[in-house]
Amino acid sequence: MSTTTDTLTIIRPDDWHLHLRDGAVLDSVVADTARQFARAIIMPNLQPPVTTVALAIAYRDRIYAALKLAGMGEGSFEPLMTLYLTDNTSAADILAAKQSGAVHGVKLYPAGATTNSAAGVTDLLGRCSLALEAMQSAGLPLLVHGEVTDPAIDLFDREAVFIDRVMIPLRRAFPELKVVFEHLTTREGVNYVREAEGPVAATITAHHLLYNRNALFQGGIRPHWYCLPVLKREQHRLALLDAATSGTGRFFLGTDSAPHSKGLKENACGCAGCYTALHAMELYATAFDSVGHLDRLEAFASLNGPAFYGLPVNQGKLVLQRGSYQIPAELPMADSTVVPLAAGESLAWKVVA
Ligand code: DOR
Ligand code: ZN
Numbered sequence: 567m568s569t570t571t572d573t574l575t576i577i578r579p580d581d582w583h584l585h586l587r588d589g590a591v592l593d594s595v596v597a598d599t600a601r602q603f604a605r606a607i608i609m610p611n612l613q614p615p616v617t618t619v620a621l622a623i624a625y626r627d628r629i630y631a632a633l634k635l636a637g638m639g640e641g642s643f644e645p646l647m648t649l650y651l652t653d654n655t656s657a658a659d660i661l662a663a664k665q666s667g668a669v670h671g672v673k674l675y676p677a678g679a680t681t682n683s684a685a686g687v688t689d690l691l692g693r694c695s696l697a698l699e700a701m702q703s704a705g706l707p708l709l710v711h712g713e714v715t716d717p718a719i720d721l722f723d724r725e726a727v728f729i730d731r732v733m734i735p736l737r738r739a740f741p742e743l744k745v746v747f748e749h750l751t752t753r754e755g756v757n758y759v760r761e762a763e764g765p766v767a768a769t770i771t772a773h774h775l776l777y778n779r780n781a782l783f784q785g786g787i788r789p790h791w792y793c794l795p796v797l798k799r800e801q802h803r804l805a806l807l808d809a810a811t812s813g814t815g816r817f818f819l820g821t822d823s824a825p826h827s828k829g830l831k832e833n834a835c836g837c838a839g840c841y842t843a844l845h846a847m848e849l850y851a852t853a854f855d856s857v858g859h860l861d862r863l864e865a866f867a868s869l870n871g872p873a874f875y876g877l878p879v880n881q882g883k884l885v886l887q888r889g890s891y892q893i894p895a896e897l898p899m900a901d902s903t904v905v906p907l908a909a910g911e912s913l914a915w916k917v918v919a
Contacts, residue, residue: 567861567864571888572887572888572889573885573886573887573888574851574860574863574885574886574887574915575883575884575885575886576863576864576867576868576883576884576886577864577868577869577879577880577882577883577884578603578604578868578880578881578882578883578884579602579603579604579819579847579867579868579880579884580603580604580605580606580607580819580867580868580871580872580880581599581602581603581605581606581607581819581820581821581823581843581846582606582607582746582769582818582819582820582871582875583606583607583609583709583748583749583769583771583820583821583822584599584606584607584608584609584820584821584822584823584843585608585609585611585822585823585824585825585839586599586606586608586609586629586632586645587612587825588612588625588628589900590900590901591825591899591900592628592629592632593632593635593636593900594825594897594898594899594900594904595823595825595841595843595899595904596629596632596633596636596638596643597633597636597637597638598823598843598844599643599823599843599846600633600636600638600642600643601917602843602846602847602884602917603643603846604643604644604880604882605643605644605645605646605877605880606643606645606646607646607648607670607671607709607820608625608626608629608645608646608647608648609648609673610622610625610647610648610649610650610673611650611673611675611680611681611682611683612625612682613682614685615650615652615682615685616647616648616649616650617649617650617652617655617659617685618649618659618662619649619659619662619663619666619668619669622647622648622649622663622666622668622669623647623666623668625647626645626647626668629645630645646670646671646875646877647668647669647670648669648670648671648672648673648709649663649669649671649672649673650672650673650675650685650686651672651673651674651675651686651687651694651697651708652685652686652687653687653688653689653693653694655672655694655697656696656697657696657697657699657700659697660672660697660700660701660704660706661700661704663704663706664704664705664706669706670706670707670875670877671706671707671708671709671746671875672697672701672706672707672708672709673709673711673748674686674687674690674708674709674710674711675687675711676690676711676713676714676715676728676732677715678715679711679713679715679794680711680713680794680838681794681824681837681838681839683711690732690736691735691736691739695739698736698739698740698743699740701740701743701744702740702742702743705744705876706744707743707744707745707746707765707874707875708743708744708745708746709746709748710733710745710746710747710748711748711749712725712728712729712732712733712747712748712750712755712795713725713728713794713795714727714728714731714732721796722779722796722798722799724795725750725751725752725754725755725795726752726754726755729754729755729758733745733747733758737762737764737766741763741764742764742765743764743765744765744766744767744874745765745766745767746766746767746768746769746874747759747766747767747768747769748768748769748820748822749769749770749771749774749793749795749820749822750768750769750770750774750806750809750817751774751795751796751797751798751802751806752798752802752805753801753802753805755768756768756805756806756808756809757805759809759816759817760809760814760816765874766816767815767816767817767818767870767874768809768816768817768818769817769818769819769820769822770806770809770810770817770818770819770820771793771820771821771822771840771842772821772842772846772849772850772853772907773791773793773797773822773840773842773849773907774797774798774802774803774806775803775806775807775810775849775850775853776803776849776852776853776856777791777797777803778797778798778799778800778802778803779796779797779798779799780800781797782796782797789831789832789833789836790831790840790841790905790907790908790909791840791907792831792836792837792838792839792840793822793824793838793839793840794838794839796838807853807856807857810853810854810862810866811854811857811859811862811866812862813862813865815865815869815870815873815874816870816874817866817870818866818867818870818871818874819850819866819867819871821842821843821846822839822840822842823839823840823841823842823843823846824838824839824840824841825839825841825843825899825904826839826841826904827899827900827902827903827904828896828902828903828904828905829902831905832905840907841904841905841906841907842906842907844893844894844897844906845891845893845906845907845913847867847884847886847915847917848886848891848913848915848916848917849907849908849913850863850866850867851863851886851913851914851915852913852914852915854866855914855915868880883919884917884919885917885918885919886915886916886917886918887915887916887918888914888915889914889915889916890912890913890914891912891913891914891915891916892910892911892912893906893907893908893909893910893911893912893913894906894909895909895910896909
């Protein structure tokens with residue numbers, strides 16, 4: 567890594583949590599990620615969900631076709647596929663996933679927790695023990711959407727309650743299971759990941775590093791800041807920023823970039839998800855710069871993730887330059903548009919190569 571006050575050169579980063587969707591939306595968004603990242607963990611919450619190796623490989627082929635359509639060669643970006651865990655995922659499904667070499671994790675969506683989670687898990691330890699046992703033996707990570715769906719629990723407390731009700735019992739039953747606590751949003755989550763014994767890590771989004779829940783209500787309701795897990799109080803943002811910039815290997819970059827059309831966001835019942843693939847590294851650099859820790863960005867973005875997943879570090883470099891970069895108002899997406907997070911605002915860093 568090299569830093570001057572105006573230029574930052576890091577090993578080419580990876581995005582360890584990404585939604586690319588499918589069809590015409592995939593065609594529209596894939597280049598935004600491939601321009602900045604060498605690889606990404608591709609979320610499986612399509613309709614229908616990616617529940618088998620065959621579906622994952624077919625989806626990977628469509629991603630490669632979309633890259634080609636966007637004028638980017640196959641070597642420019644590697645999609646790391648995942649399976650969507652259901653109550654019916656078998657040990658054989660897991661074994662096949664591991665043996666395929668194409669699947670790098672299995673995503674847990676508690677049923678009803680978020681976008682396309684209806685087919686998710688209803689009772690993790692009750693229904694998925696055989697799959698979890700197989701994942702533990704195979705060294706295939708469980709990627710966790712860590713929120714309870716109990717309607718009696720306040721929306722802002724769903725992650726903290728998940729730790730007590732699901733994470734702790736899960737890790738007691740499967741102590742050697744590799745677990746990634748995805749899109750961590752709370753101080754409780756940070757403390758849990760820091761202190762847990764065994765192979766536990768977490769991804770952190772750029773939006774949870776840059777914004778607290780006030781952003782949702784700045785002068786009116788702001789649907790483009792709505793995601794799940796929802797933005798939290800300032801104390802939680804500060805805990806996340808501290809974790810991401812601490813140099814601790816357990817925290818790494820995962821954008822959770824989740825494109826929804828402008829019309830589905832600016833809606834009486836708007837979809838959850840922030841589109842950050844366009845300007846992901848600009849957003850992360852801005853967050854790290856805000857606490858004077860650009861020197862820790864490379865570990866978070868390019869080193870900690872591969873170490874946890876047991877993959878090689880990338881060969882290429884990414885160069886960011888200080889300067890005013892204005893985020894576009896919207897971008898074409900399929901037959902509609904997508905509004906990038908913080909559209910119209912300016913950032914102090916820009917990816918230049
Ligand atoms: O905000 C979110 N959007 N959170 C999720 O968990 C899913 C994602 C999506 O797929 O839109
Ligand atoms: Zn996600």
